Structures are given as structure tokens and as C-alpha cells.
Amino acid sequence: MGSPYTAYWDPLTVQEHYNYTRGADERRGSPLSDPVSVLIVIVCSLVVVENLLVLVAVWRNQKLHSAMYVFLGNLAASDLLAGVAFLANTLLSGKHTLVLTPVTWFIREGSAFAALAASVFSLLAIAIERHVALAQVKPYRRGGGGRMVLLISACWVVALAVAGLPALGWNCLGRLQACSIVLPLYAKDYVVFVVSVFTVILGTIVAIYAHIYCVARSSHAERAGAQSLVLLKTVTIVLGAFIICWLPAFVVLLLDAACGRFACPVLAQASYFFAFATLNSAVNPLIYTLRSRDMRRExxxxxxxxxxxxxxxxxxxxxxxxxxxxxxxxxxxxxxxxxxxxxxxxxxxxx
Structure with missing residues (x-):
């Protein structure tokens, strides 16, 4: 009996899964022949340039080497990779999808998942840092460098682990009935797991921001001055942007797990919802950095x-x-x- 990973290198496996989940009439033209795909390429290019500019600004200005800006740089790095990954995903879609092996398909989809997950985990890390900063009414002391490294490392380790699970075996190869419709080589239970993880993260961010709001309204915040009010306004904008950008993708993934083949036509347009979620990577620098005078000046x-x-x-x-x-x-x-x-x-x- 052959190894279960033999199918990972079979170029016909991807075509078999797409034909089963989406039918033989799946679009197989050039990705750049679709106006929406061209728009996605433009938006992803903007995401890359925007976040690269933020990284250069943080690197050049020593005043931006504080804890908060280090976390912003990590967020910009993850958003930059999200733009690159989704750009590559778009350019390798259409007719190029059916010539991929499962290994290259897992790399294509996994890189996008890892980059987007790292961006979300970075948002969580920033929320935690803002909570600590507000509670202490001052940034991290010198001893906090280890905590920053640990938190940033955890963002990337967890993101890579979550994105790499399908390549390690949590997929539907050989089990077509268990396949996702949006992501035909991913198992539906994996999709439910991913949605659950992001939902927990969203709930955690909401809880942290709610506590920040309570602290900002307390007498403790009076010592923090106007900085607390600015923080509260920024946090509110970030939370709203996060929900607006990610909620449609969450709904689509939940529908994907619940619907059978050809039962939910909206799943055929799932790429647009994920592209909309990628806009969060373009909005984040505007919210977190352009509200900072130091960053704006640089x-x-x-x-x-x-x-x-x-x-x-x-x-x-x-x-x-x-x-x-x-x-x-x-x-x-x-x-x-x-x-x-x-x-x-x-x-x-x-x-």
C-alpha cells in the first residue's frame, strides 16, 4: 500500500477536487482577463506599498522604536505579506489552478491563510499592548522587551501552525464528500476550526477593548490625560474596521461548512469576500499610523x-x-x- 502523501504530487488531484465541488464549468480563463481580478491586483499592490512605507518609517526614526511602534511594525509586516500572498493567489488562479499539484496548492492557499492569520493575531497583540500601556499609564519598561519578542513570535508561530495543518494531513484528499466548496482541498471541519479560532480572537479583542473603555472612563484615566481619549477613539475605529472587513468572510466560510454541493450559489463568489477582508490590511496602516503625528511626519x-x-x-x-x-x-x-x-x-x- 502506497504512502498517503503520494497524492500530494499528483497534478490530476486538484482538477478532480475542483470538478467535484464546483463542476466542470468552473472558470478556467486567465486571471487578468477578469476585471475584478485586475482590481484585486491593484488593491494588493497598494497594500504592499502602503505597509512597506510604514516599515521603512519605523526603521528610520528612532523615536518609533518604542513598544507600540514595534507592534505596529509587526502588523505592517504581516499585512504586507498578506498583500503579497493574496496577489500571488490571484495571479495563480483561473486556468493556472488546474496545473497545480496538491503541494503547490497548499502553499498557495496556506501562504494567504498564514499572512491573514498573522495580521489578525497582530491586531490581538496590539490590543493587549494597548491594554497594558493604559493600565500602567506608560509604555513597557526595559524588562518588557522579552515579552514583546515572545508575543510577536507567538503571532507568527500560531499563524504558521494554523495555516500548515492541511498540508500536514488535515485535508480531504481521498474524501471528496468532506471537501470544502470554497477551498476544494480543505476539509470542512478544518474550515469550521478556522472560523472558530477567528471568532474567539474577535471575542477576545472585543473584551479587551471593552475593558479599555471602562478603564478610560475611570478616575485612573484622568492621570493618563488626553492620550487615553485618543486611544479609546482609535480602538473604536479599529474594532469597527475589523468587524466590517472580516464578517462577510466569516459568513461565507460558515455557509461553506453548512452547504452541500451547488446548494449555495454565493459560494462561487467567495473570492470577492476574501478580497474584501484583505482591505483590512490596507486600512490598518491608516488607522494605526496616520493617527500618530510621529508616524505621519516620518x-x-x-x-x-x-x-x-x-x-x-x-x-x-x-x-x-x-x-x-x-x-x-x-x-x-x-x-x-x-x-x-x-x-x-x-x-x-x-x-
Whole structure:
């Protein structure tokens, strides 16, 4: 009797599963021939550029090396990988799907699952860090570096473990009746497991943010000052964005686990719901970083300097990393008043 992993290398296995779950009329054209797929490629490219800009900003400015910004950098890294993974997933869909072996299919889908899971776990880590920061009314002490490393490492280890389970055997190869319709090589019970994990995470984030709200309303928050109010507003926006972006995908996955073959036509459009969930990776930098003056200044400085370099101007000082946001802006003239905008007119035209 052969090894159960022999089917992992059979190129006909993927086609068999797609024909069973979706029928022989499954779309097999080029992914770029679909306008929606082209739009997804554009959005994923924006996600990559946006989060790459955040990572560069955090790396360059030493004032952004605090605990909170380290977690934001981790979130940006996971969101960047989510954009790359979903971009590759889109470009390898359509007619390219049916030439994949189960191994390459698991890599294609697993990378997207791992990146999106890491993004969600990073949101949870940020919620925990914000809770600790508000409770202590100050960032982590020096001894908190180990906790940060442990929390960030746990995000990626758990994300990779969850995404790698199907490749390790939790799949429906040889059991077509147990296959997911949205993800034809994944077992339905695995899909239910994933939905359950994300639901628990969502509930945990809601509980943490609810406690933050209670603390912010208490007398303890009076010592924290306006920072607590800003945090509370940011947390509310983040929670709303998380629910809006992920709830449709959760519903589709639950339908996938409950519906039989061809019983739920909406499952044929599941890729659009996952693409909408990927928008969370584009929204996160806007919520977490553009509400921070330090991050905003560094990003505007980067855009300004890149614009100057693109126009052929001399901008050696643009390559110098800032030690803090209070450092002189490279595009600000010496005679500017302290209340002047971050970027002058000349600089603004370069962005």
C-alpha cells in the first residue's frame, strides 16, 4: 500500500477536487482577463506599498522604536505579506489552478491563510499592548522587551501552525464528500476550526477593548490625560474596521461548512469576500499610523524625499534617518515658524 502523501504530487488531484465541488464549468480563463481580478491586483499592490512605507518609517526614526511602534511594525509586516500572498493567489488562479499539484496548492492557499492569520493575531497583540500601556499609564519598561519578542513570535508561530495543518494531513484528499466548496482541498471541519479560532480572537479583542473603555472612563484615566481619549477613539475605529472587513468572510466560510454541493450559489463568489477582508490590511496602516503625528511626519518626510530624488534634486539629508520626530524636517526652511506645516509648498509639489 502506497504512502498517503503520494497524492500530494499528483497534478490530476486538484482538477478532480475542483470538478467535484464546483463542476466542470468552473472558470478556467486567465486571471487578468477578469476585471475584478485586475482590481484585486491593484488593491494588493497598494497594500504592499502602503505597509512597506510604514516599515521603512519605523526603521528610520528612532523615536518609533518604542513598544507600540514595534507592534505596529509587526502588523505592517504581516499585512504586507498578506498583500503579497493574496496577489500571488490571484495571479495563480483561473486556468493556472488546474496545473497545480496538491503541494503547490497548499502553499498557495496556506501562504494567504498564514499572512491573514498573522495580521489578525497582530491586531490581538496590539490590543493587549494597548491594554497594558493604559493600565500602567506608560509604555513597557526595559524588562518588557522579552515579552514583546515572545508575543510577536507567538503571532507568527500560531499563524504558521494554523495555516500548515492541511498540508500536514488535515485535508480531504481521498474524501471528496468532506471537501470544502470554497477551498476544494480543505476539509470542512478544518474550515469550521478556522472560523472558530477567528471568532474567539474577535471575542477576545472585543473584551479587551471593552475593558479599555471602562478603564478610560475611570478616575485612573484622568492621570493618563488626553492620550487615553485618543486611544479609546482609535480602538473604536479599529474594532469597527475589523468587524466590517472580516464578517462577510466569516459568513461565507460558515455557509461553506453548512452547504452541500451547488446548494449555495454565493459560494462561487467567495473570492470577492476574501478580497474584501484583505482591505483590512490596507486600512490598518491608516488607522494605526496616520493617527500618530510621529508616524505621519516620518511618512510625509519619506514621500517628500522620494519625490525630490525622483526630480533629480540633491537630497543627501533625506537618506539620514531621524532620531526623533522633533528633528528638523529636511524640506522645511530655517525661517519657517514652528506653526508652519510639516512640508513647504516646494516639498508638497514633489509628493
Amino acid at each position: 511618512i510625509l518626510r519619506l514621500l517628500c524625499c522620494w519625490g525630490m530624488l525622483g526630480r533629480g534634486h540633491r537630497a543627501q539629508h533625506c537618506r539620514q534617518p531621524l532620531r526623533s520626530s522633533s528633528s528638523p524636517e529636511p524640506c522645511t526652511h530655517k525661517h519657517d515658524l514652528p506653526t508652519a506645516p510639516i512640508m513647504t509648498t516646494a516639498c508638497a509639489t514633489s509628493v
